[in-house]
Amino acid sequence: MALALAAPVNGSSNSTVSRSKTILLTNDDGFTATNIRATYRELKAAGYNVIMVAPVSQRSGYSGKFDLPTTANLTTDGEFGYVKKGSPSWGHEEDDKNIWYFNGTPGSSVAFALNYVIPTFFNNVSVDLTVAGPNEGTNLGIGMYTISGTIGATYNSVYRGIPGIAFSGSNGNNSFFKDYEAQANDANFSSNIYAKKVVEFVDQLYKGAANNTSLLPEGTGINVNLPLVGSDNSSCTDPNWIHTRFSGPDSTASDLFYNKTSGLVEYQSGHLAALNTFTFGDKTLPGESHILASNNCESSVTVFSIDYDASLAQTNAVGELLQPIFSTSTRFTPTQPSWWKF
Numbered sequence: 001m002a003l004a005l006a007a008p009v010n011g012s013s014n015s016t017v018s019r020s021k022t023i024l025l026t027n028d029d030g031f032t033a034t035n036i037r038a039t040y041r042e043l044k045a046a047g048y049n050v051i052m053v054a055p056v057s058q059r060s061g062y063s064g065k066f067d068l069p070t071t072a073n074l075t076t077d078g079e080f081g082y083v084k085k086g087s088p089s090w091g092h093e094e095d096d097k098n099i100w101y102f103n104g105t106p107g108s109s110v111a112f113a114l115n116y117v118i119p120t121f122f123n124n125v126s127v128d129l130t131v132a133g134p135n136e137g138t139n140l141g142i143g144m145y146t147i148s149g150t151i152g153a154t155y156n157s158v159y160r161g162i163p164g165i166a167f168s169g170s171n172g173n174n175s176f177f178k179d180y181e182a183q184a185n186d187a188n189f190s191s192n193i194y195a196k197k198v199v200e201f202v203d204q205l206y207k208g209a210a211n212n213t214s215l216l217p218e219g220t221g222i223n224v225n226l227p228l229v230g231s232d233n234s235s236c237t238d239p240n241w242i243h244t245r246f247s248g249p250d251s252t253a254s255d256l257f258y259n260k261t262s263g264l265v266e267y268q269s270g271h272l273a274a275l276n277t278f279t280f281g282d283k284t285l286p287g288e289s290h291i292l293a294s295n296n297c298e299s300s301v302t303v304f305s306i307d308y309d310a311s312l313a314q315t316n317a318v319g320e321l322l323q324p325i326f327s328t329s330t331r332f333t334p335t336q337p338s339w340w341k342f
């Protein structure tokens with residue numbers, strides 16, 4: 001069978017697509033987290049127009065949950081008491097109209113930014129990319145994909161046709177940016193190293209996709225995890241990027257055990273049976289959990305799709321089991337995206 005070569009997406013082989021260079025920045029640790037503030041600063045310094053819209057409180061583990069404010073004003077203080085109880089449920093820094101908080105989850109913060117903040121206050125500028133994080137703590141493997149608010153923000157952006165990248169650092173301390181203002185110019189400070197690595201990654205994406213209408217193929221996102229660096233590990237200051245996949249050895253997900261002494265069931269992370277399943281993508285790539293567990297000063301870069309359908313083989317296998325109870329319904333022909341080559 002002959003394969004048609006895909007035409008360049010912008011319809012011209014020798015022009016570079018013009019972009020707004022606008023990046024929506026969000027996270028799940030809240031808009032007062034040190035990692036996101038450092039990343040805001042470095043992306044701006046690199047020439048991007050950055051609009052930060054992030055939860056006013058800590059929303060780790062909220063996955064794609066879509067909470068909206070139910071009151072006009074906050075009924076409790078925001079994270080670290082930075083925004084006080086009684087303040088409006090959304091707003092921006094007094095001295096920076098590009099830094100917004102929202103009393104919602106990561107997923108709803110993305111929608112709030114794209115459907116309200118940007119059309120209303122930023123002349124509806126087109127957003128090239130959503131960057132989420134860097135999270136305080138890693139988000140590795142299939143198990144975390146469904147739990148992480150950082151990844152939840154990312155797929156909420158990808159749903160809306162805006163490419164998204166989730167960045168997660170290994171520096172787990174939930175830190176307040178005001179406590180680390182003295183470190184703003186410390187090149188060894190882990191949040192600053194992460195911020196520089198985000199810029200390096202985003203710069204390359206803009207360069208690589210210079211001739212494409214969108215920075216990533218439709219329905220695609222990226223999950224990046226960074227190791228301990230600099231002030232948290234002086235022997236790793238400039239981690240290498242490794243192309244990875246979600247599954248594979250060292251993958252874990254949430255599990256529990258019964259503790260006889262306390263009489264409680266307690267959390268443990270488990271190497272669960274099917275986490276090493278390989279169904280899609282490139283089987284030869286190392287798993288992201290394995291790369292971080294290897295402690296080789298490497299960051300993992302896993303590409304994901306928001307089309308969660310099972311493979312044709314899996315779909316057919318299950319279809320066969322249930323065939324006697326299925327009735328036929330109207331078949332739709334899906335629209336193939338322009339990058340689809342097979």
Ligand SMILES: *[C@@H]1O[C@H](CO)[C@@H](O)[C@H](O)[C@H]1NC(C)=O
Nearest residue numbers: 013014015207208209210211
């Ligand atoms: C984009 O197109 C220009 C002009 O054809 C070409 O010189 C350049 O190599 C292309 N860039 C990429 C990343 O493909």
Ligand SMILES: *[C@@H]1O[C@H](CO)[C@@H](O)[C@H](O)[C@H]1NC(C)=O
Nearest residue numbers: 071072073074086087088089
């Ligand atoms: C919310 O707070 C603003 C001041 O920030 C105040 O003017 C307004 O009355 C408050 N609204 C409610 C419903 O409490």
Ligand SMILES: *[C@@H]1O[C@H](CO)[C@@H](O)[C@H](O)[C@H]1NC(C)=O
Nearest residue numbers: 115118119120123124125126
């Ligand atoms: C903003 O732009 C988007 C896409 O470019 C469009 O769908 C939307 O209607 C615009 N909104 C407003 C308020 O102009």
Ligand SMILES: *[C@@H]1O[C@H](CO)[C@@H](O)[C@H](O)[C@H]1NC(C)=O
Nearest residue numbers: 173174175176177178179180
């Ligand atoms: C963790 O973050 C909090 C809030 O910023 C800070 O007060 C504390 O000193 C930090 N702890 C460590 C070990 O860095």
Ligand SMILES: *[C@@H]1O[C@H](CO)[C@@H](O)[C@H](O)[C@H]1NC(C)=O
Nearest residue numbers: 009208209211212216217339
């Ligand atoms: C984007 O650009 C690259 C490099 O020019 C090209 O190889 C790729 O097919 C394009 N991808 C999409 C989804 O347009």
Ligand SMILES: *[C@@H]1O[C@H](CO)[C@@H](O)[C@H](O)[C@H]1NC(C)=O
Nearest residue numbers: 187188189230231232233234
């Ligand atoms: C970076 O921070 C670590 C931990 O505080 C320290 O051991 C190391 O010497 C620092 N490196 C530089 C270049 O400042």
Ligand SMILES: *[C@@H]1O[C@H](CO)[C@@H](O)[C@H](O)[C@H]1NC(C)=O
Nearest residue numbers: 258259260261262263264266
């Ligand atoms: C079980 O609970 C006891 C009492 O709270 C605690 O000291 C112990 O560390 C727990 N065991 C494990 C394996 O976590």
Ligand SMILES: *[C@@H]1O[C@H](CO)[C@@H](O)[C@H](O)[C@H]1NC(C)=O
Nearest residue numbers: 228233235236295296297298
């Ligand atoms: C620090 O980084 C080095 C080099 O990647 C690695 O060998 C070491 O295990 C790391 N230490 C910690 C505590 O992560």
